[in-house]
Amino acid sequence: MSLTDPMLYAYLLVLVAGFLPTDVFRFAAVLFSRRLDEDSEVLILVRAIATALLAGVIARLVLFPTGDLAGVPLWIRLASIAAGVAGYFLIRRSVLAGVIVGEIVIVGGAVLFR
Amino acid sequence: MTEQAENGAPQPADAPEESARVWFWRGAKAGRLSVQGIVLFAGFIGFGGLIRDIGFPLGAALLSTVIVWALPAQLLIVGGFAAGSPAPVIALAVGLSSVRFFPIVASIMPMIRGRSGLGTQLFASHFVAVSAWVESIRLVPPLPAYARMPFFLGLSNYFLWGSVATTVVGYLLAGTLPQALANGLVFLTPISFLLQLVRNARDLVDRSALVFGLGLTPVVAQFGGSLDLLWIGAIAGGAAYAVGRWQRART
Numbered sequence: 461m462s463l464t465d466p467m468l469y470a471y472l473l474v475l476v477a478g479f480l481p482t483d484v485f486r487f488a489a490v491l492f493s494r495r496l497d498e499d500s501e502v503l504i505l506v507r508a509i510a511t512a513l514l515a516g517v518i519a520r521l522v523l524f525p526t527g528d529l530a531g532v533p534l535w536i537r538l539a540s541i542a543a544g545v546a547g548y549f550l551i552r553r554s555v556l557a558g559v560i561v562g563e564i565v566i567v568g569g570a571v572l573f574r
Numbered sequence: 575m576t577e578q579a580e581n582g583a584p585q586p587a588d589a590p591e592e593s594a595r596v597w598f599w600r601g602a603k604a605g606r607l608s609v610q611g612i613v614l615f616a617g618f619i620g621f622g623g624l625i626r627d628i629g630f631p632l633g634a635a636l637l638s639t640v641i642v643w644a645l646p647a648q649l650l651i652v653g654g655f656a657a658g659s660p661a662p663v664i665a666l667a668v669g670l671s672s673v674r675f676f677p678i679v680a681s682i683m684p685m686i687r688g689r690s691g692l693g694t695q696l697f698a699s700h701f702v703a704v705s706a707w708v709e710s711i712r713l714v715p716p717l718p719a720y721a722r723m724p725f726f727l728g729l730s731n732y733f734l735w736g737s738v739a740t741t742v743v744g745y746l747l748a749g750t751l752p753q754a755l756a757n758g759l760v761f762l763t764p765i766s767f768l769l770q771l772v773r774n775a776r777d778l779v780d781r782s783a784l785v786f787g788l789g790l791t792p793v794v795a796q797f798g799g800s801l802d803l804l805w806i807g808a809i810a811g812g813a814a815y816a817v818g819r820w821q822r823a824r825t
Binding site for chain 2: 467469470471472473474475476477478479480481482483484485486487488489490492503504505506507508509510511512513514515516517518519520521522523524525526527528529531532537540541544545548553555556558559562563566567570571574
């Protein structure tokens with residue numbers, strides 16, 4: 461196996477791009493575990509960037525899926541997201557309820573329209 | 575609140591200490607009763623389905639659950655892998671998303687450390703994730719100091735290994751389910767994450783970052799390029815921060 465092997469590359473990615481940049485902050489927090497001001501300017505900016513990054517990943521999974529999901533028409537994927545968000549707000553702001561509503565739409569839509 | 579009475583009964587000062595093993599299993603049992611755990615496992619079932627759809631190896635995904643132990647970071651790895659983003663870009667994105675562990679770990683460690691030494695605390699910090707953090711804040715305070723670290727480790731290990739198992743379940747399900755249900759399984763990840771982001775959005779900055787990030791993605795995709803994730807983070811995150819500053823300046 462060479463470094464360009466996509467399977468080996470996945471393991472390296474987990475180790476170098478996943479474990480290291482995550483646990484460095486966990487360990488640092490233990491070493492400097494005095495009280496950190498959660499409202500400091502830098503942390504507000506970092507949290508905003510992190511939220512936007514994650515939103516970008518979610519949007520990509522919905523808009524440009526790479527696997528079998530790509531066979532489900534875009535409008536059904538968008539309708540499922542809209543229904544999930546609506547379900548969340550209408551049913552006691554429950555994440556579980558919103559997920560169930562969105563899942564009903566995507567599965568139903570896949571049965572009927574793909 | 576029944577768990578609270580069961581696990582958290584404060585002990586009289588002269589009560590004999592129970593062993594760490596007893597408290598470890600009490601922690602694991604508290605995890606079994608937790609709604610947080612159900613949402614967590616649903617997320618990892620979706621993750622298992624997603625990696626199969628993308629073609630990410632199961633072994634690497636399971637390794638990521640054990641050694642990264644942060645579903646948003648894992649999603650960035652798998653999503654970056656699928657999009658062909660360069661490894662340094664993925665590492666930077668993961669780092670930015672994991673900075674949040676700094677305040678999370680720093681706030682919970684004084685609560686759970688009890689009598690444990692630095693080595694144990696470093697080890698335990700790896701198991702801190704949002705799920706265990708939320709449940710620990712609720713369940714740990716009434717416990718005697720010596721019981722806290724083993725209780726936390728029991729709880730968080732239950733969550734972690736349960737997530738490993740449910741990742742496998744999701745992966746296997748994706749191969750056997752009828753096509754429509756398999757599509758639904760893959761869709762669990764974006765929908766559950768989006769709703770958790772909506773729920774966790776505490777202020778205008780969070781909400782703006784969420785909306786800008788979602789809205790900018792199709793725009794940035796027009797230009798292509800392997801750095802698009804970073805553009806989204808910098809532009810949408812920076813704009814959300816600016817909105818927050820503008821709001822504070824007005825009040």
